[in-house]
Amino acid sequence: xxxxxxxxxxxxxxxxxxxxxxxxxxxxxxxxxxxxxxxxxxxxxxxxxxxxxxxxxxxxxxxxxxxxxxxxxxxxxxxxxxxxxxxxxxxxxxxxxxxxxxxxxxxxxxxxxxxxxxxxx
Amino acid sequence: xxxxxxxxxxxxxxxxxxxxxxxxxxxxxxxxxxxxxxxxxxxxxxxxxxxxxxxxxxxxxxxxxxxxxxxxxxxxxxxxxxxxxxxxxxxxxxxxxxxxxxxxxxxxxxxxx
Numbered sequence: 001x002x003x004x005x006x007x008x009x010x011x012x013x014x015x016x017x018x019x020x021x022x023x024x025x026x027x028x029x030x031x032x033x034x035x036x037x038x039x040x041x042x043x044x045x046x047x048x049x050x051x052x053x054x055x056x057x058x059x060x061x062x063x064x065x066x067x068x069x070x071x072x073x074x075x076x077x078x079x080x081x082x083x084x085x086x087x088x089x090x091x092x093x094x095x096x097x098x099x100x101x102x103x104x105x106x107x108x109x110x111x112x113x114x115x116x117x118x119x120x121x
Numbered sequence: 122x123x124x125x126x127x128x129x130x131x132x133x134x135x136x137x138x139x140x141x142x143x144x145x146x147x148x149x150x151x152x153x154x155x156x157x158x159x160x161x162x163x164x165x166x167x168x169x170x171x172x173x174x175x176x177x178x179x180x181x182x183x184x185x186x187x188x189x190x191x192x193x194x195x196x197x198x199x200x201x202x203x204x205x206x207x208x209x210x211x212x213x214x215x216x217x218x219x220x221x222x223x224x225x226x227x228x229x230x231x232x233x234x
Contacts, residue, residue, distance in 0.1 A: 035223075045163075045171065045214055045225040061222040095170055105152055105218060107161035107176035114170055 002026040002110045004096045009115030016086055016119075022079040022096030022112055030054075030074035033099035035108060036081050038092035038117075048094070049081065053102045064090075086119045093117075123147050123217050127226035133234040140202040142229045144215035149195045152219060159219035162191055162200045165228075166211045174213075175200065207233065 008020040020036070036048040049070035050059045058070050069082040079096055093114040100106040124147040134140040150159045158178035163171035173182045175191035178198055188203045202209055210233060215226040 044228045045165075045216075047223040047225070050221070050223070059221045100173075100176060104221075105154075105159055107173050107182075107216065107218060108163075108171075109173045109176075109182065111170035111172075 002098065004098065004110055004112035006094065006096050006112045006115040009094065009117045011118045011120065012086055013121050014087055014119055017082070017084040018086060018117060020081040020083070020094055020096075020115060020117070022081075024077045024079065024096075024098070027098070029072075029077040031102050033102060033104055033106065034070075034072060034079045035097045035099065036070060036079075037095045037097050037108070037111075038090075039095070039114070040089070040092040043092075046092075050104060051079070052104075059104075083117070086117075088119050091117060091119050122222055123150065123220065123224050125215055125217055125224050125226040127213075127215055127229045129229060130227070131230040131232065133232045134202075134205045135234045136207065137204050138234075140205050140209070140231055142200045142213050142215075142231070144193075144198045144200070144226050146196045146198075146217055150217045150219035151195055158194055158198070159217055160191075160193070160198050161216045161218065162189075163214045163216060164209075164211045165214065171214065202231075205231075205233070 005023045095114045096112040097108040098110040100109045160178040162175040165171040179191045212228045
């Protein structure tokens with residue numbers, strides 16, 4: 001059974017940093033593109049970052065580029081999101097999501113339950 | 122960036138009736154390598170993560186009831202629920218994975234009339 005378990009969320013002040021983790025199990029982690037997607041309270045879905053199977057290629061939208069860093073440790077079956085210079089509009093539930101394949105051209109077939117990040121003074 | 126626009130924003134349908142949700146992309150999401158559209162549909166119920174229903178615009182994910190179907194090509198897509206069940210109450214999102222940044226529609230809230 002595929003499982004994705006996020007952790008690391010919490011309350012931080014503006015300008016601070018936070019690292020999210022996503023522990024994966026039930027599939028060959030190193031064979032799939034992984035993504036982070038966030039959802040602000042009461043709002044829609046926003047893609048945050050993607051990472052290739054090896055971790056050598058990453059993508060970000062302009063809203064987080066230069067502040068967020070996605071990475072993965074295939075030996076530990078774990079995905080990470082390092083977030084810095086956090087702002088109030090980064091407040092959201094952050095989901096870890098698995099691509100259906102090793103290609104970026106794939107939907108997201110499994111999602112974690114999410115971890116809440118709240119940025120407030 | 123490709124903008125995904127869903128219509129309507131909300132929809133109320135009677136049990137057993139058909140529900141139709143539309144999604145329009147600001148540019149084509151047709152992937153020339155396999156001639157398939159990079160378009161997925163998700164269902165999200167309150168307090169839950171999204172669930173993949175459809176990918177490649179019309180391929181139903183394993184385990185998804187066959188009352189859910191996807192259609193369309195290029196820039197115009199549709200999610201159809203042929204006979205609405207009570208458990209289908211949710212917010213539905215379309216998603217393009219053709220290029221970066223990957224983008225989602227704003228969501229359509231489906232309720233029972």
